[in-house]
Amino acid sequence: MTVTENGSARDATDRAATGNVPAPSAADRVATEDASARDAADRAVTDIEVLWERLGRVEQRVRHAVADRRATDPEPDDPYRGQYLTPEAVERVLESRGAFASVPLPSYGTEQPPYGTESAPPDSRLAQLAARFGLMELDVELLLIALAPDIDARFERLYGYLNDDLTRRRPTVGLALELCGLPAASSGRFRFQPSAPLVAGGLLEIGDPERPLLSRALRVSDRVTAHLLGDDETDGRLRGLVHVPASAADPASADGSDERPEIRRITAALATGSGLVHLLDRGGDPSGLAVDALVTAGRRPLVVDIAALAATTEQAELVRALAAEARLGRAGVVLGPLEALAPERPEGARLLAALCAALSGTPLIAYGKKNWDPLWTRDSPVPIAVRPPGPAGAARQWRQALAEAARAVGLPDAQGPADDHLIEATASYRLDSEQLRKAATVATRLAALEQRPVHPDDLRTAVRAQNGAGLERLARRIEPAVGWDDLVLPPATRTQLTELALRARHREQVLGQWGMRPGGGRGRGVIAMFAGESGTGKTMSAEVVARDLGMELYVVDLSTVVDKYIGETEKNLERIFVEASDVNGILLFDEADAIFGKRSQVKDAHDKHANMESAYLLQRMESFDGIAVLTTNLRANLDEAFTRRLDVIAEFPMPDAEQRLALWDRCLGTSIPRDPALDLAFCADRFELAGGSIRACAVTAAYLAAESRAPLAMDQIVTAVLQEYRKLGRLVLESEFGPWLAKERGR
16 A cells, blocks of 8 residues: 555645645745745655555555465355354464464565665654654554554454454554564563553553453554644644643744743753753743743643643543643643642642653643742752843733734734833733733724724723632722822822832832842732721722722722631631732722731730731731732721831821812712702811711712702701711711701701
8 A cells, every 4th residue: 555556545645735735924925835835745745655655564464464364264254253263263273373483574575675674754754753752663663553444444354354353453462563573472562561652652552451462452542643644733632721822833923032031041941851840930921931932942832721630530641642742743841830730739749740750851841939849740840930021021022912913803004003102001010921912912802893093991901801700709809980080188198199009010120120129038019008087088099099000909808808717817818919919900908907906915825826917917918919008097006017018108187178178079070960059168168077978978968959859959968967977976066067057957
């Protein structure tokens, strides 16, 4: 069975080869793509020719074995052969070759050398497969014998005849050795051991474990067959567990990636020893760096969804399939984050050890936020810390992602480029490469809906969409709806709020690139405290800062944090801090003095554990990488050690008369009809209320006006203020209310 003998096979090869030719995408790239397509087609034809030639030799051996069997079988056409044994058949079995007798091979003439001396062209898929899996020529021959029924259906019936059982249409170990001219008891049977390259590499599957070794059936996995026929798609068994990033298809898309020192260092580490590298996440993009390093090294990156793999029930089979896929496609594996695998647990450690053992010798890049434990695996990786890329690197990534997204959604060229103002809007965000790509795509699609350039608001919406739901289970999520114009605060307080936004926007440059907070395990977070009486605008100010930064506000619910059992409160807080570090949002601890209280002298066990909780918070706040705001109306109750760790302290005093007038006007808004006699200046001058109380009075007065079906008048305002005074427990003085008090009492 050769290419010239089987024209239909050659035609199918030509069709498959030409079907892989990529369609030109631009006029200036047509010539290059046509040339590469012709080269790919020629390589495909060469690979099929090599495979057909080698299978042709297998066919000749099968023909010889069939002829030899028919010569000694008096009834070769018996339809019930293999189901019974006659006395004559028993005699023939006794007179057949023993386990140590060699099997004569057919003569191939001068042009086709006997088995053991032929080899495939070095650039063919068959030769490359043999080199990547460390196969001997005998291994290649055994693989081809097992592969034949998957290529040519005739081999099924021929193997059934040679097996003396037409229901067994795949070669057995004994038949494969016979077709290679090897005795059953020769060393060739050792090529089927679990540690042998064919089996350990996942190329050959041996079935029927209950049968003797020589009677066990051999099968080549469908992925190996498809690879030898020219298919480079990932194994179907790995669907949903492994994906190839889009950047792998176009190595040139990694703009300047090979110029980054981290890429060069990771690439060099992959070429040493076992090829195991651990990227220690310190706020950077380890997944993107791993993919770029593999592409730079000429490897196809396979990114593994480690959480999905850990949740499967067929881990051993999938690990073997992953290792085989990596070797078949000359790929490297990206594994992480390791926290999703939980290697500190026995089941997680076993899976990680199995992955590292199966992928030994294959470039494997694992990443995570925790240090590598040497007890997890036999080989220790090369550790490389991954830090944030800095403002220039982040801007380059955003420009590249936005440009690719604009081309993908068909945005006009004039609307595609990202200007400096748009890039500046992303300065406060911390995203990995996959999140950044998704955010750029969403923002570009939002702009394409209205056929306009991408706006900073599009980016803010897209980035917020990348926030996971983990923190939302532990804190209340608020989408900011107020801005700087809605605040009525003293100039000093506004200055402090502006400084908080400034620190959050430039923290990567100041703390990361310039290294202004070195040593001590300090994080790159920004911590602020808002101190003032209730209703002075602390929570609203945090919402304004969040909107200015394009982030969401997460208010920590104390009921989900505080626990009566010792140590549980710290665990709940740790979960919040871990989730918040991966979210582009602001963490708000309202009434923070409840958990950030002062340490006291230890008099009993309660004091001891309360002090331990405060000590934990002192350490954790210093290593926090996110943005947190603590609000309190009892600043004196906070531990002084917390104050030293704060970046910004904003005081929120009670508003004066001028500020109260502005608050009354803004809280009432422009939609509600007002009586011409409404005297807001009187309200601002007489009623010393905080902004929160003024807002409550405005809402109450609006309800009263709606009930009266008349414009809002002073009567409703005074009634609302009286209700607020009673709620606050304040005395109602005639000096404050003036003539309106008597009028209110007379009704």
